[in-house]
Amino acid sequence: MARGRLGRCGRRGRCARGALLACAAWAAGWALAAALLLRAHPGAVPERCTDEGSRRILAALCQDYRGGVLAGDLCEDLCEARRLLYRRCLHYEGGKKVLQADWRGRPVVLKSKAEAFASFRPPGLPGDADGDQDVPEAELLLLVAGEVRSALGLELSNSSLGPLWPGPRGRGRLASLWSLLQQEEFVLLSLLQGLSRHALPVLGSCGHFYAVESLAAGSPRHRALFPLHGAPRSQAQAVSAVALSFLDLVSHFDNDFSHRLHLCDVKPENFAIRRDFTVVAIDVDMAFFEPKMREILGQNCTGDEDCNFFDCFSKCDLRVNKCGAQRVNSNLQVVCDKIFRHWFSSARTSPAISPRLRRQLRRAVQECADPGPAGSPPRATPAFWKLRSLLQATLRELRAAN
Known part of the structure; x- marks a missing residue:
């Protein structure tokens, strides 16, 4: 076996030099790729x-x-x-x-x-x-x-x-x-x-x-996404109260200004919770009123994936290769997907909530987060009222148990 290896390598040291040259070429290639990337994307x-x-x-x-x-x-x-x-x-x-x-x-x-x-x-x-x-x-x-x-x-x-x-x-x-x-x-x-x-x-x-x-921002490192302390039952109450405040935020941004305010970057880090469980948007760099949202979405495209601006989605009209200026998902859908799924999936829902309400909440969040068939309008209103009713029932149940 040793003789076979030496025969393939030839004179002593040739394999080692070849390996070093290959390693150097590989490193140089990666360095060049990194330099080109930095030049194209300095940030x-x-x-x-x-x-x-x-x-x-x-x-x-x-x-x-x-x-x-x-x-x-x-x-x-x-x-x-x-x-x-x-x-x-x-x-x-x-x-x-x-x-x-x-x-x-x-x-x-x-x-x-x-x-x-x-x-x-x-x-x-x-x-x-x-x-x-x-x-x-x-x-x-x-x-x-x-x-x-x-x-x-x-x-x-x-x-x-x-x-x-x-x-x-x-x-x-x-x-x-x-x-x-x-x-x-x-x-x-x-x-x-x-x-x-x-x-x-x-x-x-x-x-x-x-x-x-x-304010203390949320983080995916927190089990409940936000720093909520206390016993499991009190944590379940806090989560339900915060979820209701998220619904209030969604309704407020959708309806209370002359134009709808779209949230295009929904993640725990961009929100914080006050002591009274009010949700506060603490980073709104990616929040846009309707006129600006339409301007951002109305870009050229070759497919629907070209019309996704972070959490704000549009659809590509292949007849003219242009994205529709109308957003096809909603703030509520994204909150259900990015926040509520974490709280109310079967594995994470608090055992302090009754099995019947856990099943109903899980189903309601799944229906809310699902954008539905292609081209269908956001189903924000029915999903909103169903979730609100279930969360209020959850709070009543938890308070009665206490």
């Missing part, structure tokens, strides 16, 4: 989230504030009074920076779509105006309305722009507002301010960073 490798990088970002923000480049109602607390204190880096993703801080003893989250203030387009002031003081307020409101239209696809009157208007003007304030108006999540949360208990209020801003309430 393919996530940026490392570090305290050092986050402190550097905030130091640059404060340097611009002291130089009068930017402004905001949180700048003084962050940069001078030290009442807004950095705590830790939460994540960097696709350029977005998300940091945790304490503001006057209250935990908050600081967010920005980009690291540097200079990354944002400056305001397009009309004529030869060299500062916001020179521009009539009516023209500024027209510019703000244009930015909202670009970000959300909404046509708003001047009276509806109040939550976005900075009040007294000064050096750097308009430039700061413009950096915020280029961030769809900030615009959406600002317009929902005081109108939705299922959305985070904007607490303030400094330059291109804005602050929102800090």
